[in-house]
Amino acid sequence: MIPPHRLSYHRKPSPPPATPFPRTGDSSSPTLKILPEHPATLILRRFLFLVAVSLSCVILFRASDSVRFLPRFQSSTSGSSSSSFPFNFSSAFGDSPLEAGDGYxxxxxxxxxxxxxxxVIITAINEAWAAPNSVVDLFLESFRIGDHTRRLLNHLVIIGLDQKAFxxxxxxHTHCFSLVSDGVDFRHEAYFMTPDYLKMMWKRIDFLRSVLEMGYNFVFTDADVMWxxxxxxxFYLxxxxxxxxxxxxxxxxxxLNRPNGGFNYVKSNNRSVEFYKFWYSxxxxxxxxxDQDVxxxxxxxxxxxxxxxxxKFLDTAYFGGLCEPSKDLNEVCTxxxxxxxxxxxxxxxxxxxxQDWKHFMSLPPSLKRLSNFSWSVPQNCSLSSLHHYDSLKKDIEEGGQD
Incomplete structure (x- = not known):
């Protein structure tokens, strides 16, 4: 028998005291023991955490994605036109024909x-020019029958100056934008130099300035320009x-060249934006x-x-008109x-x-090169018709002064 004082007393270490969890207002509440978390509960907690993280990522992605549609400035690809500037909301929307929502x-x-x-290529039409068998239909037809011009329709934006035109x-067409002004009626034919005509021309200049501020180069073309x-x-680089x-x-x-505002190519940069502001003001x-006289x-x-x-001023050999037609149909662009x-x-x-163009394009290549084919126009259009209009306008003005 082992003496009592030789006995070793072995026992398991006592567990650490449980953290007390008193009830509110009751200091005598019994001590609660925290049990290990059940595996299923742990999995559920981790799943909910991952869901919360995923939702946060989705929200952040959508917020960043919406920024892509904010107006931006992209410098011109030309080395001489590579200056940049931040987009100015106050100038693009506050002092322009666009409201903020329209801008987006x-x-x-x-x-x-x-x-x-x-x-982009931009043109603007009102109800009179947008009517079936009117100017816009002939305009689009020229792209379809032109020499490698059909693909350019993918880059054409048509601006509707009234609801019917839009x-x-x-x-x-595919790319359309409505630019309707309150209190201004652009629906009907705007006769040359009448108040409605002037409003339409100046609205166009202000709108194009906004396009430049958004960072887009453009070719603006009247719809009565055949491509x-x-x-x-x-174009000059x-x-x-x-x-x-x-x-x-x-x-x-x-x-001293006599420019026509119905066709121009403009690169987006500081210089062009300042020029359009100056032109409009x-x-x-x-x-x-x-706008053309100014x-x-x-x-x-x-x-x-x-x-x-x-x-730069563009040569009428390539960019002709009824004022001064392009002489060689092998060279003409518009x-x-x-x-x-x-x-x-x-x-x-x-x-x-x-019809003249279709006839020319139907010729075999050898005859096209040797052809002295020329335009059959102008016929009803002529400088004399403008002189006649100026005389009528002068008579009306003088009559109003009597």
């Missing part, structure tokens, strides 16, 4: 239509602003003048030199129904112009 919708339309270098665009060839190979002419004097740098300096006044203004804008008064006269001569 326009950004989506422009993005869908843009070429890889953020260039609705017609949705039927006949027979891809014009981009004939180093120009910020280049414009077609009613009368071309032989040099692309000659400020000048209509207050020269009230009663349309451009003729300001094209040699010192401000143009100060901002460093590179301006033809404009300018120097024409009255929608019916314009439609008449545009249809003949398209």
């Amino acid at each position: 919708r326009l950004e989506k339309v422009l993005k869908d239509a843009a070429m890889e270098d953020s260039t 609705a017609r665009c949705l039927v006949i 027979f060839r891809d014009p981009f190979p004939q 180093d120009a910020d602003f280049q414009i077609a002419c009613d009368i071309f004097l032989g040099s692309s740098d000659d400020v 000048s209509h207050e300096t020269f009230p009663g003048y349309h 451009l003729n006044i300001i094209k040699s203004h010192p401000f143009i030199l100060d901002i460093g804008l590179k301006m 033809m404009h129904a300018n120097c024409c008064f009255g929608l019916d006269n314009k439609l008449h001569d545009l249809r003949i112009m398209l």
Whole structure:
């Protein structure tokens, strides 16, 4: 028998005291023992944690994705036009024809239509020009029958200046935008130099400035400009602003050329945006003048030199019109129904112009190269019709002063 004092007393270590969990207001509550968590409960807790993290990621992704549709500035691909600036909401929406919501919708339309270098083709129509068998149908037809121009329709944005024009665009084209002004009726034919005509022209200039501020280069074309060839190979690479002419004097740098605002190619950069602001603000300096006349006044203004804008005038050999038709159909890119008064006269001569082109394109290549084929227009359109209109306008003004 082992003596008592030799016995070893072995026992399990006492568990650590349980953390007390008193009931509110009861200090004598018994001590609760925390039991190990059940495996199923642990799995559920981890699952809920992962769900919460996933939802947070989705919310953050959607927030960042929406930023893609904010207006942005992309510098021109040209080295000489690579300056950049932040998008200015106050100038694009506060002082422009666009409301904030319109700006976001326009950004989506422009993005869908843009070429890889953020260039779009833009035209604007009202109800009169959008009607079936009217100007816009002939305009779209020219792209379809032109030499490698059909693909350019993918990059064309049609601006509806009234609801009916916008609705017609949705039927006949893919990229449409509504630019409707409260209190201004652009639905009917806006006769040359009437108040409605002037409002339409200046609204166009202000709108195009907003497009530049969004970072998009553009070719603006009136819908009465027929597109027979891809014009981009004939554009100057180093120009910020280049414009077609009613009368071309032989040099692309000659400020005495007579530009026509119905066709121009503009690169988005600081210089072009400042130029369009200056151009638009000048209509207050020269009230009663349309954008083309004001451009003729300001094209040699010192401000143009100060901002460093590179301006070029396009040769009518490639970018002709009824004022000065392109002579060689092997070279022509576009033809404009300018120097024409009255929608019916314009439609008449545009249809003949398209027929002339179809006839030329039907010739075998050898005859095309040797052909002395020329346009059958102008017919109903002519400078004399404009002179007649000016005389009528003068008579009306003088009659009103009596």
